[in-house]
Amino acid sequence: MNRLVKTVLLAGAAWGALSASAVAQEAAAEPQASTVDDIVVTARRREESLKDVPVAVSAFSSAQLEQKGAADITELTRTAPSLTLQAARGSNSTLISFIRGVGQQDPLWGFDPGVGLYMDDVYVARPQAAVLDIFDIQRIEILRGPQGTLYGRNTIGGAIKYVTKRIDADEPEGQIRASYGSFNQRDIVASAELPFNEKFGISAAVARYLRDGYGTNLNTGNEHYNKDVTAARMSAEWTPTDNLFFRLAGDIVKDDSNARHGHRELAPSPASVYDTNAGAGDRNSVTAKGLSLTGEWNVNDWLTLKSVSAYRDGQTRGNIDFDNLPQPILDIPARYDDDQFSQEFQAVLNGDRWSGVAGVYYLDATASGAFDTVLGLYNANTALSLPPGTFPVGLTTLTAGSVDTKSYAVFGDFSYDVTDALSVSVGARWTHDEKTGTVFRQQYAGIRSPSFGNAGAVLFGAPRTNYTRTREFEKFTPRVSVSYKLNPDLTTYVSWGQGFKSGGFDMRGDAVAYPDTVKGYDPETVETWEIGLKGSLFDNRLNFATAIYDSSYEDQQITTQYPSGSTVASVVDNVGSSSIRGWEFEGRLRVSDNLTVNGMLSYTDAKFDQFLAYIPTGPLNASCPTQPGCFVDVSNQRDFQNTPEWTGSIGATYTHWMANGSNLAFIPSASYRGDYQLFETASPVLDQGAFWMFDASLVWTSSDDRLTVGVHGKNLSDEEYRVGGYVFPGALFGDSLIGYYGAPRTVTATVGLKF
Incomplete structure (x- = not known):
C-alpha cells in the first residue's frame, strides 16, 4: 500500500498543479501566434486527436523522427515513458521489448512477445528482424497497458504501431536521403509515389544501411557491431469508388551484419567493450518478408468494414559465442524459421454520440528452429570415467523443435457520449489458442552435431527430450x-x-533435468487500473499527458537457464505474481515562435510478490523436499529485468528563420535511465548502473521544404552501457559473463532531397 501511496502522491502533485492551472488559464489566456501541433492517431482503430484518446499512448510523427536523426525504433527508448526497446543478445535486428515491466527477453522460437508489434494493422508474431529502421513512415505509436479489446492479437503489455505512408500525392513525387557518418556509415534511402490517376497509384521505398563495426573480433579480424541491412517496401492502392479502397503492400528486410558476440567481462577480456575474441563464427543472416491486402468499404456514414489479410515469413542463420574465446568452450550455432498467416475483419462504427470497433481475428503460425550447445572443454574421459579414447573431448547438445499456433479471437470496444463531457467505453475479448509443440534434445560426443556440419559426431545416450x-x-x-x-x-x-x-512449451526443455517440462507452461494475465489526465493548456501552447497505474501480474512466464551436469538446462514456468505501479508524464511546450521544449518522466515500482524458482539440486531449506528438484519462493531475491525505476528525457527545438525563407533548427536532448538488472537474478558484474545520454542535431531546411541538410550526434558523452548479457559461471562453461553494449558516440551528416 505504501508503494501505491507514493506513486499517487508523485502523480498527484503534477496532476493537481496542471488541473488548477487549466482552470485559472481558461479565462485569462490570450491568443498566441503559434501552438504545439497535435498528432492524429488510430490507437483505438479510428482517427482521433492524441490529446482526446483515453489511453496512455505516445506518438511520433515522421517529421519529428527525421529531424532528430532517429535510425531505428530502439531510439524511442530515450523519449517514450516506461519503454525498453533493444536489439537482442547476439543479433543486430532481433527485438527485445518491455513496457511497464511487461515483455519477453527470450527471442527463441515459440515464445510469444509480451509487447505486440504491428506493421500497419499486421501483427508481427516473431521478434527476428523486428528492429525496424525508420524510413517511409507516417508515424509510430506506443500504447501502454493491455490492448486486447482493440487489437487482433492480444497484447498483454502494450503495442507498438509502425504506420507506413499511404499515397497522398496528386502527381508523381519522390525523395532521396543520403548519410555518411562515424565508423564509415553509408546510408541511402529512396522513395517514390506514382499516382497514375485518381483511382490507382503505386509507391515504393528502398533503404541500404552500411556501417563498419564499432569494434573488432580480435580472433578472426572481422568487424564487430557492424551493419549490413537492405530493406524495401512497395504498395499498390486502388480506389474504384468513393466508398471502396484496397491496398496491396509488400516488404522485405535482409540483415547480413556479422553476428554480435558481446564482450567478455571476466579475464581474459579485451580492452574495448566492443571487441571480442569469439571463435564460434561471424556469419549471420536474417531475412523477413511479408505481403498484406487491406480492403475498406464505407458502407454508410456510420459503418466501415475492413479486412486485413497477411502472410509473413522469416529465416535466421547465426552463431552466438557464449564464452567469447577462440576455443569452442560454450558456442551456439543456430537457425530459426517462421511463417504466419493472419486474417482480421473489423467493423468501425461512428455515430453522433457513439463510436467503436468490433472484429474477429485468426492466426495460423509456425515457428521452428535448432541450435547446438557446444561444450568444447568437456572431457568425457574424466567426467564420465569412461575408458581413454572412447570419446573425443567435447560434448554437444542438439535442441530442435517447432510450435504450431492457431489463434481465434473476437474483440470489441465501444464508446458512448453520455453528455458532451462524459463518455463511457466498454470492451471485451475472447481468445482461444491452440498450440502444438515438438521438442527434441540429443547429446553427441564431438564438436557440433550432424545438424550443424559434424557428420562424425557420435550419439551420446538416449534423447534427453523427445515429445509432441x-x-x-x-x-x-x-x-x-x-x-x-x-x-x-x-x-x-x-x-x-x-x-x-x-x-x-519450452523449446529448450530438458526432460532429464526437469521432467515436468513436457507439460508446458500456463498462460499469464495482467489486470491494470489507470487514471490519466491529458490535453492542452495555455491556449494550446502545452500538450501533455500524465497517468498513474496499478497492475497485478499473475502467473508470470519467466525463462531460467542454468548449468546442469554436462549441459545447459532451461525452465520456463509460471513463477507466481507481482505488482507493478507507476506514474508517467510527457509533454511538449511552445515557449515562443522559435523555441519548443519537450520531455517525459516515468516512475516504475515493480515488485515480485511470489517467485517460485526451480531448484534442481534440493534441499535448500525446510520447504524443499529431500529429492532433487523443487520450487522455492525467492521473491525477496529477485527483481524485474529491463525495468529501471526512473526514466526521463528533456529536449528542445530552436528554429531560426532566415531572410530567404529557409530555417535552421538546433535540437539538443538529454535522456536518463535508472539502474536496471539484465535478468531477474542480480549480477553485479553485468547489471547496468544509471546513466545519461546526450544527443544533438542541427538541421537546415530550404524555403520550399525540398532540401534538408543535417548533422546528428548520438551519445555525445560516449557512455558505455549494457543492453544485454549472458551468465554461465564455472570452469566447464568458461566463466561466461558476457555483456552486450549500446552504440558509442556517433556523428552523422545527412542530405535529403524531395522532387
Missing part, C-alpha cells in the same frame, strides 16, 4: 473506461482492463 504435445488456452478479458472533459482542451479518464498471453 498439444495444449489449448482460452480467456475472456474485459475493459472499461470513463472519460470526462474538464473543458474543451482537457480530459481526465479512469480505466480498468485485463490482458492475456497464452501458455506454451
Whole structure:
C-alpha cells in the first residue's frame, strides 16, 4: 500500500498543479501566434486527436523522427515513458521489448512477445528482424497497458504501431536521403509515389544501411557491431469508388551484419567493450518478408468494414559465442524459421454520440528452429570415467523443435457520449489458442552435431527430450473506461482492463533435468487500473499527458537457464505474481515562435510478490523436499529485468528563420535511465548502473521544404552501457559473463532531397 501511496502522491502533485492551472488559464489566456501541433492517431482503430484518446499512448510523427536523426525504433527508448526497446543478445535486428515491466527477453522460437508489434494493422508474431529502421513512415505509436479489446492479437503489455505512408500525392513525387557518418556509415534511402490517376497509384521505398563495426573480433579480424541491412517496401492502392479502397503492400528486410558476440567481462577480456575474441563464427543472416491486402468499404456514414489479410515469413542463420574465446568452450550455432498467416475483419462504427470497433481475428503460425550447445572443454574421459579414447573431448547438445499456433479471437470496444463531457467505453475479448509443440534434445560426443556440419559426431545416450504435445488456452478479458472533459482542451479518464498471453512449451526443455517440462507452461494475465489526465493548456501552447497505474501480474512466464551436469538446462514456468505501479508524464511546450521544449518522466515500482524458482539440486531449506528438484519462493531475491525505476528525457527545438525563407533548427536532448538488472537474478558484474545520454542535431531546411541538410550526434558523452548479457559461471562453461553494449558516440551528416 505504501508503494501505491507514493506513486499517487508523485502523480498527484503534477496532476493537481496542471488541473488548477487549466482552470485559472481558461479565462485569462490570450491568443498566441503559434501552438504545439497535435498528432492524429488510430490507437483505438479510428482517427482521433492524441490529446482526446483515453489511453496512455505516445506518438511520433515522421517529421519529428527525421529531424532528430532517429535510425531505428530502439531510439524511442530515450523519449517514450516506461519503454525498453533493444536489439537482442547476439543479433543486430532481433527485438527485445518491455513496457511497464511487461515483455519477453527470450527471442527463441515459440515464445510469444509480451509487447505486440504491428506493421500497419499486421501483427508481427516473431521478434527476428523486428528492429525496424525508420524510413517511409507516417508515424509510430506506443500504447501502454493491455490492448486486447482493440487489437487482433492480444497484447498483454502494450503495442507498438509502425504506420507506413499511404499515397497522398496528386502527381508523381519522390525523395532521396543520403548519410555518411562515424565508423564509415553509408546510408541511402529512396522513395517514390506514382499516382497514375485518381483511382490507382503505386509507391515504393528502398533503404541500404552500411556501417563498419564499432569494434573488432580480435580472433578472426572481422568487424564487430557492424551493419549490413537492405530493406524495401512497395504498395499498390486502388480506389474504384468513393466508398471502396484496397491496398496491396509488400516488404522485405535482409540483415547480413556479422553476428554480435558481446564482450567478455571476466579475464581474459579485451580492452574495448566492443571487441571480442569469439571463435564460434561471424556469419549471420536474417531475412523477413511479408505481403498484406487491406480492403475498406464505407458502407454508410456510420459503418466501415475492413479486412486485413497477411502472410509473413522469416529465416535466421547465426552463431552466438557464449564464452567469447577462440576455443569452442560454450558456442551456439543456430537457425530459426517462421511463417504466419493472419486474417482480421473489423467493423468501425461512428455515430453522433457513439463510436467503436468490433472484429474477429485468426492466426495460423509456425515457428521452428535448432541450435547446438557446444561444450568444447568437456572431457568425457574424466567426467564420465569412461575408458581413454572412447570419446573425443567435447560434448554437444542438439535442441530442435517447432510450435504450431492457431489463434481465434473476437474483440470489441465501444464508446458512448453520455453528455458532451462524459463518455463511457466498454470492451471485451475472447481468445482461444491452440498450440502444438515438438521438442527434441540429443547429446553427441564431438564438436557440433550432424545438424550443424559434424557428420562424425557420435550419439551420446538416449534423447534427453523427445515429445509432441498439444495444449489449448482460452480467456475472456474485459475493459472499461470513463472519460470526462474538464473543458474543451482537457480530459481526465479512469480505466480498468485485463490482458492475456497464452501458455506454451519450452523449446529448450530438458526432460532429464526437469521432467515436468513436457507439460508446458500456463498462460499469464495482467489486470491494470489507470487514471490519466491529458490535453492542452495555455491556449494550446502545452500538450501533455500524465497517468498513474496499478497492475497485478499473475502467473508470470519467466525463462531460467542454468548449468546442469554436462549441459545447459532451461525452465520456463509460471513463477507466481507481482505488482507493478507507476506514474508517467510527457509533454511538449511552445515557449515562443522559435523555441519548443519537450520531455517525459516515468516512475516504475515493480515488485515480485511470489517467485517460485526451480531448484534442481534440493534441499535448500525446510520447504524443499529431500529429492532433487523443487520450487522455492525467492521473491525477496529477485527483481524485474529491463525495468529501471526512473526514466526521463528533456529536449528542445530552436528554429531560426532566415531572410530567404529557409530555417535552421538546433535540437539538443538529454535522456536518463535508472539502474536496471539484465535478468531477474542480480549480477553485479553485468547489471547496468544509471546513466545519461546526450544527443544533438542541427538541421537546415530550404524555403520550399525540398532540401534538408543535417548533422546528428548520438551519445555525445560516449557512455558505455549494457543492453544485454549472458551468465554461465564455472570452469566447464568458461566463466561466461558476457555483456552486450549500446552504440558509442556517433556523428552523422545527412542530405535529403524531395522532387
